[in-house]
Amino acid sequence: MLILINELSSSFGFILIIIVLLSNQKIFKQMILKEDMSLGGKIFLSLLFGGLGILATYSGVDIMGAIANTREISVILGGLLGGPFVGTASGLIAGIHRYLIDPMGVTSLPCGLTTVIGGIFSGYLYTKTEFRERWKSGIMAGLVIVSLNMLLVLIMTKPVDLAIQIVKTILIPMELINTVGIVAILLLTENIFRDKEASAAKQAEIALNIADETLPYFLNPNKESYREICRIISQYSEADDVLITNRNRAVSSSRELTDEEDEIVREIIKDVEIVHCSHVLQINDLNKKYKEFKYKSLAASPICENNKTIGFLLICFNRNEKLAYKEEVLFQRLSRLISTQFELVKIQQLKKEATRSEIKALQNQINPHFLFNALNTLTSFVRQRPEKARELIVNLSDFLRYNIENSMKLIDISEEIEHVKSYVNIEQARFGDRISVIYDVDESLSCNVPALSIQPLVENSIKHGMKVNTKAEINRKIAIKITVQKNDFDSVEVVVEDDGIGISQEIINQLYQDRLGEKSIGLSNVHNRLKLIYGEGLTITRMERGTRISFVLTENENEEYILAGARYELFNN
Numbered sequence: 001m002l003i004l005i006n007e008l009s010s011s012f013g014f015i016l017i018i019i020v021l022l023s024n025q026k027i028f029k030q031m032i033l034k035e036d037m038s039l040g041g042k043i044f045l046s047l048l049f050g051g052l053g054i055l056a057t058y059s060g061v062d063i064m065g066a067i068a069n070t071r072e073i074s075v076i077l078g079g080l081l082g083g084p085f086v087g088t089a090s091g092l093i094a095g096i097h098r099y100l101i102d103p104m105g106v107t108s109l110p111c112g113l114t115t116v117i118g119g120i121f122s123g124y125l126y127t128k129t130e131f132r133e134r135w136k137s138g139i140m141a142g143l144v145i146v147s148l149n150m151l152l153v154l155i156m157t158k159p160v161d162l163a164i165q166i167v168k169t170i171l172i173p174m175e176l177i178n179t180v181g182i183v184a185i186l187l188l189t190e191n192i193f194r195d196k197e198a199s200a201a202k203q204a205e206i207a208l209n210i211a212d213e214t215l216p217y218f219l220n221p222n223k224e225s226y227r228e229i230c231r232i233i234s235q236y237s238e239a240d241d242v243l244i245t246n247r248n249r250a251v252s253s254s255r256e257l258t259d260e261e262d263e264i265v266r267e268i269i270k271d272v273e274i275v276h277c278s279h280v281l282q283i284n285d286l287n288k289k290y291k292e293f294k295y296k297s298l299a300a301s302p303i304c305e306n307n308k309t310i311g312f313l314l315i316c317f318n319r320n321e322k323l324a325y326k327e328e329v330l331f332q333r334l335s336r337l338i339s340t341q342f343e344l345v346k347i348q349q350l351k352k353e354a355t356r357s358e359i360k361a362l363q364n365q366i367n368p369h370f371l372f373n374a375l376n377t378l379t380s381f382v383r384q385r386p387e388k389a390r391e392l393i394v395n396l397s398d399f400l401r402y403n404i405e406n407s408m409k410l411i412d413i414s415e416e417i418e419h420v421k422s423y424v425n426i427e428q429a430r431f432g433d434r435i436s437v438i439y440d441v442d443e444s445l446s447c448n449v450p451a452l453s454i455q456p457l458v459e460n461s462i463k464h465g466m467k468v469n470t471k472a473e474i475n476r477k478i479a480i481k482i483t484v485q486k487n488d489f490d491s492v493e494v495v496v497e498d499d500g501i502g503i504s505q506e507i508i509n510q511l512y513q514d515r516l517g518e519k520s521i522g523l524s525n526v527h528n529r530l531k532l533i534y535g536e537g538l539t540i541t542r543m544e545r546g547t548r549i550s551f552v553l554t555e556n557e558n559e560e561y562i563l564a565g566a567r568y569e570l571f572n573n
Helices: 002-022 026-032 039-058 071-082 084-100 108-128 131-156 160-219 223-237 259-272 325-384 386-406 413-434 455-465 505-512 518-534 555-564
Strands: 061-063 066-068 241-245 250-253 281-283 297-305 308-317 410-412 435-441 448-450 478-486 492-498 539-542 547-553
Touching (some): 002 039, 026 039, 039 084, 160 325, 223 241, 259 281, 259 297, 325 413, 386 413, 413 478, 505 518
Antiparallel strands (some): 297 308, 410 448, 478 492
């Protein structure tokens, strides 16, 4: 009996080796998780497990004309792992083969028939159990099918004495090896899958942690921030040094490189240029080729943009390191992470330039029209009222300097009010007492506001509320009230209210739908910038006479906005 158990165990070893080799394939995950499998995949598994059943028949042990074997292990595994199609097909393949190789054998018919039934039965059990419970079904299938085999041998084999002798000899070894083998392989497949999932989850966790910690440094790119990124990657990857390079040289390293090391890195980059995107190249014994280089091995993974290599992530070790599969996956993910972050920084820079262009468009709109009218006013004052002309020149100088220097910043609200006053003084010099402005500003307030957020609203009131370009409205007057007060919600409300001709509901709707044309670029620019910073833009109300425009400043959100670097494209600082 022990000799027979030993022989059957050797046959079981072949099946075990095949399952281990299969564990690295995509189809293995589909089997374990019962995922939908293509017809081609099912046919492949049917041939595989059916073939293993045939191999088990040939490697079996002849016992009085019967063949003691592990054929049932293959067929039952096919059904429990691959489902009804695979179980039935592999059972038919192995069962028919068993009968055809020895049609007149004493146990050929019962053994062939049992193999087919085993495939069908295990496929049925597949539909009734979850993968974590399949080992229990394996015990049932092993015991039931081997017992059925022995029962059919007793019924179909003649003479009966021979049948009884065969069953006595092979029953216990086949029950033991087949049942234990099925359960062992099912538990092994489950553990392999769990280990792979746990390893993948660990690598994903590391990659997410690195992404989370490096994001603030990508948002504010400079030499020191890239060095900090390298240090973070080095810490999580347990490397001795991490370098980020372009196609020619090191851009940053987790430590300061010497001039000699910098030259060596240039040579290493030439050696790793053959690496394509999504691959990792490992180099050992670096110190033999580059004696001045302190590291013995490195892993190089490309940093790509539009599927083109723009640089490399070099992860260095003081020892010769053989990378495991999970480490290769991690380094691939890290290089993809850096590639993605570079793409985001590039998009951010484009957004920054777009916002700069938008604000520049506002400046360009203000400068030609306003400057032309202001200079005409100055010309008349130089001859008649030179003192007033000097005052207006100072106001105009302050106004233009503010536009140029502060247009991309958050400034104290008192500076914005002074800017408004400079603008109003110039316009009052032009229109005289037709413009009156009341300032209801809490002088104790100290909060930041986006530059050029109040002055364009006042300009809008004067330009559109008076219809200054319409001859019929040449004598129209307008009163404007500017209110800046703290409200009950620990925030500051800014209101610009006038008694002009009023704004149309169509323009209000177009503003909220972001469809205002170039003539109202000042209004839409302020509205959109406020939305980017505070989440809400302008609130415009049509009054019985005139227009009320307001917005809210939330100081805490404002500070968090700057400190976090969110939407950094709006500012120079």
